[in-house]
Amino acid sequence: MPELHISDFDYSLPEERIAKYPLQERDASKLLCCKRLAPGRFELKDRIFREIPQVIPSDALMIFNDTKVVPARLHFERESGAHIEVFCLEPDSPAEYAVNFAVTDSCRWKCIIGNAKRWKGDRLRLCNPENDARVAALGLTAELVHRDGQTAVVAFSWVDGSPFSRVLEICGTIPIPPYLNRESEGIDKERYQTLYARIRGSVAAPTAGLHFTQRVLDELKANGVELENVCLHVGAGTFLPVKDDEVSLHTMHREPFAVSKSLLEKILQKGKRKLVAVGTTSVRTLESLYYAGVKCIEDGSPSDIGQWEPYTRDYRYTTQEALQALIDWLESQQKDSLVLGTRIIIVPGFRFRLVDMLVTNFHQPQSTLLLLVSAFTGGNWQEIYTHALEGGYRFLSYGDSSLIY
Numbered sequence: 001m002p003e004l005h006i007s008d009f010d011y012s013l014p015e016e017r018i019a020k021y022p023l024q025e026r027d028a029s030k031l032l033c034c035k036r037l038a039p040g041r042f043e044l045k046d047r048i049f050r051e052i053p054q055v056i057p058s059d060a061l062m063i064f065n066d067t068k069v070v071p072a073r074l075h076f077e078r079e080s081g082a083h084i085e086v087f088c089l090e091p092d093s094p095a096e097y098a099v100n101f102a103v104t105d106s107c108r109w110k111c112i113i114g115n116a117k118r119w120k121g122d123r124l125r126l127c128n129p130e131n132d133a134r135v136a137a138l139g140l141t142a143e144l145v146h147r148d149g150q151t152a153v154v155a156f157s158w159v160d161g162s163p164f165s166r167v168l169e170i171c172g173t174i175p176i177p178p179y180l181n182r183e184s185e186g187i188d189k190e191r192y193q194t195l196y197a198r199i200r201g202s203v204a205a206p207t208a209g210l211h212f213t214q215r216v217l218d219e220l221k222a223n224g225v226e227l228e229n230v231c232l233h234v235g236a237g238t239f240l241p242v243k244d245d246e247v248s249l250h251t252m253h254r255e256p257f258a259v260s261k262s263l264l265e266k267i268l269q270k271g272k273r274k275l276v277a278v279g280t281t282s283v284r285t286l287e288s289l290y291y292a293g294v295k296c297i298e299d300g301s302p303s304d305i306g307q308w309e310p311y312t313r314d315y316r317y318t319t320q321e322a323l324q325a326l327i328d329w330l331e332s333q334q335k336d337s338l339v340l341g342t343r344i345i346i347v348p349g350f351r352f353r354l355v356d357m358l359v360t361n362f363h364q365p366q367s368t369l370l371l372l373v374s375a376f377t378g379g380n381w382q383e384i385y386t387h388a389l390e391g392g393y394r395f396l397s398y399g400d401s402s403l404i405y
Helices: 049-054 097-102 133-138 164-171 186-191 207-211 214-222 261-268 280-299 319-332 368-376 381-390
Strands: 030-038 041-048 061-065 067-069 073-077 083-093 106-114 124-126 141-148 151-157 199-202 226-232 255-260 275-278 337-342 357-361 401-404
Touching (some): 030 381, 041 049, 083 151, 207 357, 226 261, 261 280, 280 319, 319 337
Parallel strands (some): 061 275
Antiparallel strands (some): 030 041, 255 337
């Protein structure tokens, strides 16, 4: 595994440079175009995001993550009056997202519990400080099934026959990142969601996509850019800092993803077309495909991608061989899409096999997202971030964007 120290991926981020709220117009954010001229040399140009169709190659294949953020933060109270926050991470029973969201009386989720020491396992009732009649009619309660380290399995029950997706819409709040240092507000319900969000399951937005408006998408298509989707449900692990200085000690959480067979075929046939990933979640999904294909070749079927799998040995298969193996396996199983999980971590030394260009925001110091940017830029992230800091760019989820070649 690469010997990396997270302290080498630090920089000073003043509080006032963190964008606490989105701009009035999504595509009015700044866009820093970072074109690599040679190892260690970038050409940096300041633009506005709505100009991105002018700098994406006209025959490019642009990949978006169409996951949808769910209102996953719920506030309960004990009979004693103690408040307990329950943050839904991923379904436990039923384990399939779509099935879980459709149940109409009870389900279980893996959760993070706030104020956990004060919950003794008794049944909690949902807080309803505004006496909302819709909330009262649901009668939502929570019971602790068991604890598992930092997380717990919680059983939810309700009485009005609504699907759990609607229960969350009525009772939950959007889980905006903790570094915004504020409570979720009405504006977050719309703006902490991409315009093209479609499949429920994320507890954090794929924030590179927050800048896209319909006019930008339409102009890209008019220019000949082909727009396609993958789906990776973003977990709360995206909020977790790297606590150990040795990056090798950091644990990545599993995130489920799905990629259609038709998209695999397009990537296989893309030739010299540039593949543009919108966001680090799209990168992690796309780059996981190679290792899933290797498993098909060697084991006969794909399986989840481990955190350090790309670094454990030299891989002798071409990207084309790996993708073809996935397509052949899907056809043999009469499946239309590949559904797996990935824990892949992308750090300096990673070999990118699919992605040519990356649209991404400016990330937290000492984060796995900054490690990915460093890997993609050949280790020259400091030049880009120094330019952004000196140029008045806004940082993190609601901040400005970059396009890295």
